Amino acid sequence: MTDEILRVRGLSTRFFTEEGQVNAVEDVSFDVRNGEIYGIVGESGSGKSVTALSLIDLVDSPGRITAGEVWYRNADLAGEFRETRPEAVDGEFVDVRRLPEGVRRSLRGPAFSTVFQDPMSSLNPSLTVGEQIAEAVEVQRRARANPRRTRSRTQGYGLSNLIVDSVLPSRSYVSEESSERAVELLEQVGIPDPAERAEEYPHQFSGGMLQRAMIAQALAGEPDVLVADEPTTALDVTIQAQILTLLRDLQEREGMSVVMITHDLGVIARMCDRVGVMYAGEIVESGTLADVFENPVHPYTRGLLGSIPDLEDPAPRLQPIEGNVPSLLDSEMGDRCYFADRCPMAMEDCLTRIPEFAVSAGEPQGGVGSDLDGVDDAAGGGNGGAERGDDGTEHRARCVLAEREYDPERALPDGYFDPESAGPPRSADPERRREPEVNADD
Amino acid sequence: MTDAGDPLVRVRDLRKYYVEGDSLLDRLLGRGSRSVKAVDGVSFDVRRGETLGVVGESGCGKSTTGETLLRLREATSGRVEFDGESVLDMDGDELTRFRRRAQIVFQDPFSSLDPRMTIGEILAEPLRIHGLPEDTGDGRSKSEYRRDRAKELLERVGLSANQVDRYPHEFSGGQRQRIGIARALALEPEFIVLDEPVSALDVSVQAQVLNLLDDLQEEYGLTYLFIAHDLSVVRHICDRVAVMYLGEIVELGPTDDLFDDPRHPYTRALLESVPRAKLSEQGRRVEALSGDVPSPRDPPSGCRFRTRCPLVIPPDDVDIDQRTYREVMDLRDRVESGDLNPDAVWDAVGDPGRADKPAFKRHLREELFDTDLDGENEDVVEKALDALAEGDGDRAAETLRERFESVCETTRPVLQERDHPAACHLYDQPVEPDAGRDEAEARAD
Known part of the structure; x- marks a missing residue:
C-alpha cells in the first residue's frame, strides 16, 4: 500500500502583514500515502499549522497561498476534469488548487477534514454537541444527495430559511437521520451514553470528551485524509494517550490517511510511519521514522532530539540549540x-x-x-x-x-x-x- | 545536589479550599456553600539545596500548593515552616523578610512581565520594594546601583547587559523566561518556586532554560520547588518527586527510584502514557487510563484514584478477575452517582413499555462488560440489573455494595513514613513493612 493519496508540491504560503511579508510556508513538498499517518513536527513558528491550513485551503487574509500544488488522488474527479481542465489533472490525481472554487469546497468533508488543537474554542458554546455534529452530517448528506458540482453545500437553504431560522430557534436544518448518525459517531469515538451526551452543551464536556466530539465531527464526512493539528496538545498526558489510541484505531478501521501535526516528537514516534521536520517554513528533513530518529542529518533535527530530556535514561546535561527561531519576515530571511x-x-x-x-x-x-x-x-x-x-x-x-x-x-x-x-x-x-x-x- | 540537606521548607497537612456559593445572596437564600478542595492535606519537606518536583495533571493542585506555601494565597489550614519559622503565622516585617528569601517564577513569560516597564525597571523593582540597597557603599546612587545590578542579572541569565532599556515585547518567550528568572534572583533568595517554568517554551529553548536553572542552583546553592506536568523534564531536573492527584500527594520519592520503580498505580499510568521520542515508541499500544479526573467539588471517598484505578482491590472473600472487578466497579460508580439513566437504556432497547427486562439487562451487559462473570459474582450482578430494570436504583446500588465494596472506597490511604512512600492500599497501610509490598508486586503482574 504505497499508493499516495496526496502529493504536495512546492507549497508556499505568505502573510502580508503591516510589518511586512511573512513567509510562513516556503516551498514545502511531501507525499501522504494511502492509510498512513504522516507526521509534521516543528516548533512554534515553524509553519506547520499554516501548512495544515494550506492543505485544506483554509488560509485567511492577510495570508495567501502563493504557489504550489496539492495533488489529490480521486479517479472520478480526474475523469470529470480531464477534458475541461487538463492542467489540473495528472493520471488519477487532480490538483485541488486548480479546481473550481465550488468543487474545492465540496472536497472539505469527504476528502479532507480537520481536528484542531483547542476543542474548547472550536465548538459553538450555544449549541448542543449533538446538534453541531448532526449539522456536519447534514451538510455531507445534502451534498451527497446533490451532484458534487452544484455550487453550494447548503443548497436549498435560502434567505427565507435564514429568516425563519433566526426567529424560531430551529433544528430544521438538521434531519432526524443526521441526529441519529451524530449519536452513532459519538459512540464510535468512545463517548459513553452518547444519546444523552449529545443533548449536552460543550461546557458540560471535559477537554478529552470535547476532543472526541471534535473527532466525531471530522469523521462526519468520512474523509480520505484527516488533518490533525496538535490534536492532543491541550490535553493531559493520560487523556492524550486515550485520544492517540482512538485516532489510531479509527485510522485503521476507516482506512483513512492522517496528517499529524505536532510539536511533540514523542507523539510523532508513537503514531507516525513517516515524518517531515519543519523549520522556518521549510521541511528541512524527511523520511521514515527510523531515518529521522536514528540517522538524523540536519543539525536542526539532531538538536531537536538532543534537547528532549530522556524519560528512561536522563543525561546529566541537555544539548540545547542556541539562539531563537527566526521571525520569518521576508526582509530578514x-x-x-x-x-x-x-x-x-x-x-x-x-x-x-x-x-x-x-x-x-x-x-x-x-x-x-x-x-x-x-x-x-x-x-x-x-x-x-x-x-x-x-x-x-x-x-x-x-x-x-x-x-x-x-x-x-x-x-x-x-x-x-x-x-x-x-x-x-x-x-x-x-x-x-x-x-x-x-x-x-x- | 545531594539529598543530604536538612529541610528548608516543611509543609504539613496543607489545605486550600475554595468556597463556592458563599456570596451574601446565597446566604440570604439559605443555600449551602460547597468547597472545591484544590489542595487537600499535603505534607512534604524541601531539603536545602535540592530540587523537589511536583507533578500532576491540570487541576491536581500543584500550582496552588506552590502559591499557598509562599503565602500568595491564604491557606485554609495546615502548617508551613521556612527555616524553622511558621510562614502562615508571619505578618508585617517578618513576611517581607520571608519574601526576600523565597521567590517564584511563573509559567507564562508573556503575562508575568509588565509590558510598560523596561527590563531594567522590572529587575530593579524587587530591590526598590524591599528598600535595597540600604547603602551602596561606593558613592553610586541607589538607582545607579539597581541599574548595575539589573545588568549583572541579565548577563547572569545569558542576556546582554545593553538590553536593559528594552521592553518585554522585544524579547522571545525563552528570553522573557530568562528575565523572569533574573527577577526572582534579584533579591538573592534561598528558595525559588518554579511554576511550570518551561512548559510555554519550545523544546530547543526549554533545554537552554533547564541548563540555566541547573547552573544557577549550583552557583548560588538554591533550593527549588519545581512544579511541572512534563515527566521527562521532571526526571531531568529533580532530586526528588511528589506526584499529585486531585489535591493529594499519592507518591513521593527520590527521582530515579520513583521513575524506575513507580508504586502508585497512578504514577505507573502517567509514566506509561508519556510518548517517548524514540524509534521504539512506534506503534506502542498504551493501556490508557479510562475516564476523566473526577471533580474536586465532590472527590471520591477513600482513595481518590479508585474510580480509574486498574488495580482497585476486591474484598478478600471475593474471587474475581482484576479486569472484571474494574468493570463491576465502573457499573457501581454509575449506579451510585445516578449517572446511569434507565430511561435512556429503555430508549436504546426500543421498549418504552418497559416489559422486556432480558433485553434491558442484555443491553447493559453489552455496554459495560467485556469480560465474563461467573459464580456468585454473576448472581449478584444479575440481581442488581434486575433491580435496575425495575427502576430501583438504590436497591441495585445496595446489592452491589454488599458484595463488592473495596477497601479503596472505605479507607483513605496515607503516605508511609519512609523514603519512597505511596498512598495506596497495595502498600502497607500503615504498618507491616514488606507484606503488602510483595502482594502488590504480584498483583501488578
Missing part, C-alpha cells in the same frame, strides 16, 4: 540556509539557499545521482528548487551535510551572524564561497 545562524556546523556552503538532497546512508545510492563523501561537484546549476524524484530514497534533508562531511576549514567564524558584531565579515574571500551545490537533474 536572507538567501541562506535559515538555520545557519543557530547551526553548530554552519559552513560557507550554507550561505546560499540549500536545495533538498537525498541522504546517503554512508554509501552512494542511486536515484538522485549525487556525488558523495565530500567530493565537490561544481555542477552549480543554481536553480535552487527542490529536486525530487518520486522514486529514489525517502530520506531527504535540506542540508549540505546530506552530501558531504562537515569541514572545519570551511566553518563560519563564531559570531558570524551576531547582530552586535559589525555585520558578516564579507571580506572572507567571497570567491571561495561555492555556488549552490545542486545536482544535475536526474
